[in-house]
Amino acid sequence: xxxxxxxxxxxxxxxxxxxxxxxxxxxxxxxxxxxxxxxxxxxxxxxxxxxxxxxxxxxxxxxxxxxxxxxxxxxxxxxxxxxxxxxxxxxxxxxxxxxxxxxxxxxxxxxxxxxxxxxxxxxxxxxxxxxxxxxxxxxxxxxxxxxxxxxxxxxxxxxxxxxxxxxxxxxxxxxxxxxxxxxxxxxxxxxxxxxxxxxxxxxxxxxxxxxxxxxxxxxxxxxxxxxxxxxxxxxxxxxxxxxxxxxxxxxxxxxxxxxxxxxxxxxxxxxxxxxxxxxxxxxxxxxxxxxxxxxxxxxxxxxxxxxxx
Amino acid sequence: xxxxxxxxxxxxxxxxxxxxxxxxxxxxxxxxxxxxxxxxxxxxxxxxxxxxxxxxxxxxxxxxxxxxxxxxxxxxxxxxxxxxxxxxxxxxxxxxxxxxxxxxxxxxxxxxxxxxxxxxxxxxxxxxxxxxxxxxxxxxxxxxxxxxxxxxxxxxxxxxxxxxxxxxxxxxxxxxxxxxxxxxxxxxxxxxxxxxxxxxxxxxxxxxxxxxxxxxxxxxxxxxxxxxxxxxxxxxxxxxxxxxxxxxxxxxxxxxxxxxxxxxxxxxxxxxxxxxxxxxxxxxxxxxxxxxxxxxxxxxxxxxxxxxxxxxxxxxxxxx
Numbered sequence: 001x002x003x004x005x006x007x008x009x010x011x012x013x014x015x016x017x018x019x020x021x022x023x024x025x026x027x028x029x030x031x032x033x034x035x036x037x038x039x040x041x042x043x044x045x046x047x048x049x050x051x052x053x054x055x056x057x058x059x060x061x062x063x064x065x066x067x068x069x070x071x072x073x074x075x076x077x078x079x080x081x082x083x084x085x086x087x088x089x090x091x092x093x094x095x096x097x098x099x100x101x102x103x104x105x106x107x108x109x110x111x112x113x114x115x116x117x118x119x120x121x122x123x124x125x126x127x128x129x130x131x132x133x134x135x136x137x138x139x140x141x142x143x144x145x146x147x148x149x150x151x152x153x154x155x156x157x158x159x160x161x162x163x164x165x166x167x168x169x170x171x172x173x174x175x176x177x178x179x180x181x182x183x184x185x186x187x188x189x190x191x192x193x194x195x196x197x198x199x200x201x202x203x204x205x206x207x208x209x210x211x212x213x214x215x216x217x218x219x220x221x222x223x224x225x226x227x228x229x230x231x232x233x234x235x236x237x238x239x240x241x242x243x244x245x246x247x248x249x250x251x252x253x254x255x256x257x258x259x260x261x262x263x264x265x266x267x268x269x270x271x272x273x274x275x276x277x278x279x280x281x282x283x284x285x286x287x288x289x290x291x292x293x294x295x296x297x298x299x300x301x302x303x304x305x306x307x308x309x
Numbered sequence: 310x311x312x313x314x315x316x317x318x319x320x321x322x323x324x325x326x327x328x329x330x331x332x333x334x335x336x337x338x339x340x341x342x343x344x345x346x347x348x349x350x351x352x353x354x355x356x357x358x359x360x361x362x363x364x365x366x367x368x369x370x371x372x373x374x375x376x377x378x379x380x381x382x383x384x385x386x387x388x389x390x391x392x393x394x395x396x397x398x399x400x401x402x403x404x405x406x407x408x409x410x411x412x413x414x415x416x417x418x419x420x421x422x423x424x425x426x427x428x429x430x431x432x433x434x435x436x437x438x439x440x441x442x443x444x445x446x447x448x449x450x451x452x453x454x455x456x457x458x459x460x461x462x463x464x465x466x467x468x469x470x471x472x473x474x475x476x477x478x479x480x481x482x483x484x485x486x487x488x489x490x491x492x493x494x495x496x497x498x499x500x501x502x503x504x505x506x507x508x509x510x511x512x513x514x515x516x517x518x519x520x521x522x523x524x525x526x527x528x529x530x531x532x533x534x535x536x537x538x539x540x541x542x543x544x545x546x547x548x549x550x551x552x553x554x555x556x557x558x559x560x561x562x563x564x565x566x567x568x569x570x571x572x573x574x575x576x577x578x579x580x581x582x583x584x585x586x587x588x589x590x591x592x593x594x595x596x597x598x599x600x601x602x603x604x605x606x607x608x609x610x611x612x613x614x615x616x617x618x619x620x621x622x623x624x625x626x627x628x629x
Contacts, residue, residue, distance in 0.1 A: 026481045142610040247474025247478075281473065
């Protein structure tokens with residue numbers, strides 16, 4: 001087990017370096033100039049721009065810039081914003097907890113509601129309630145999350161007045177409820193469908209018949225035997241979903257005015273603040289990588305036949 | 310998923326009327342009747358599936374709308390009459406008329422705009438899906454077939470692209486371009502979107518390359534490219550087609566999301582995402598400006614998702 005984790009952690013390194021390099025290249029190698037953007041539409045002395053670039057290390061070749069960035073990152077230095085002079089680490093420290101809270105909320109909602117819905121429908125495949133669930137999930141998948149966000153805002157905030165349309169700076173739990181539901185709705189639909197299919201499939205399995213024949217109580221058959229076996233595809237999906245939720249938060253945070261990383265990254269993109277964008281995307285990549293490692297370790301818990309030497 | 314598709318090894322009925330790319334992949338041996346191939350069997354299933362028929366009709370209408378918007382409306386989606394039509398409410402009885410869905414904040418016919426907006430969405434979805442299918446299948450097949458160092462390298466590259474969050478990555482690519490035509494949006498989505506298909510194709514090839522007919526072809530001295538294209542590709546493609554069909558709807562949503570954020574398509578391009586974005590300021594007093602293009606996006610995504618579901622049910626024998 002320990003060796004497996006160590007090997008997986010080592011394998012993460014090339015993926016981590018590759019992903020940061022990819023984002024770094026997309027940010028810096030493509031056209032668009034943060035120093036030039038600083039001046040807006042005004043004409044600026046090219047010599048002044050060149051001097052500023054030299055100061056910021058933006059005149060170096062790309063590989064050198066990346067090397068500087070990576071060594072800085074290993075020392076915990078995420079770089080500084082060009083326009084405000086604020087360290088990127090500070091911006092992340094302010095914004096990340098808010099997004100983490102939003103993502104966690106959305107994730108918990110997805111997991112609890114999605115799995116319950118899936119079990120509810122999967123226990124009676126092809127029944128009326130199963131068809132209703134399939135229809136509902138189909139609708140949730142079809143409506144893009146930003147549309148869902150606006151609809152939620154329109155009905156719950158403007159028409160019914162149950163919630164505030166915008167989230168305050170503190171981003172309290174109760175304020176994050178609607179954004180989290182909107183953010184998690186797509187995953188909810190997938191989780192419900194995966195659980196439903198998995199449960200319906202496993203209900204016919206031999207071990208289920210054995211468990212029933214042994215005379216085990218129904219609670220135990222379903223709660224232990226069926227659920228544990230049906231959760232593997234769901235857990236796989238949930239593991240890769242955390243990163244997607246964080247990435248998708250850009251849209252939700254924009255609609256509900258949540259000051260999280262998505263909101264920061266959106267602002268930074270418009271001003272070509274490379275360090276901020278690369279820093280935040282890197283962080284999300286790390287979250288994704290760690291989550292997928294945890295999922296692989298969970299497999300062994302769910303299915304004892306899977307062993308990691 | 311891949312190991313369930315072994316039955317393609319049996320007799321192939323090349324005469325089956327499968328439309329599109331699938332027909333070309335199975336032109337090989339033409340034996341009359343007997344056991345139906347996976348493809349003709351799937352097609353047989355599909356025609357009887359109401360979900361498939363409904364989505365096929367919807368998609369046909371949408372594609373015709375994208376290709377010939379003039380058939381649906383004579384109105385110009387860019388013609389703005391602010392004086393007479395500022396935020397005029399929909400007139401539900403005027404079906405197919407210019408004022409059916411009302412007018413937006415610039416006095417433009419919303420009906421004309423949603424009809425003309427279909428082109429960009431459909432174009433993005435179809436071209437991106439075609440591109441990611443080609444890139445992903447090629448990468449996955451090469452990695453799966455050759456194995457060893459090539460597999461390790463290609464799989465790590467796939468992992469790297471997979472680790473970058475999709476929407477966020479597309480945003481990073483797109484903000485670098487000053488002029489964002491529909492082709493830039495397509496390239497940005499395809500650049501990051503191919504990984505899932507590569508993984509599926511690799512898995513599928515890994516199981517199929519062990520098959521007897523691949524060994525036989527090798528023993529007979531068939532060239533690598535012939536083995537890959539004539540023997541492995543037709544048998545490994547089914548799961549890829551399933552994933553590709555399902556992702557069609559997703560790309561419609563992605564285009565709308567990016568345009569909505571102001572980093573996909575932009576005015577004067579006519580796009581549902583752009584219209585939803587400009588409708589958000591009027592959400593409180595004129596919600597229809599936002600809701601009508603939203604419904605169009607949702608119906609289109611729904612049609613493609615239903616198609617994907619139907620295709621999966623038909624091609625994956627495990628689900629029967």
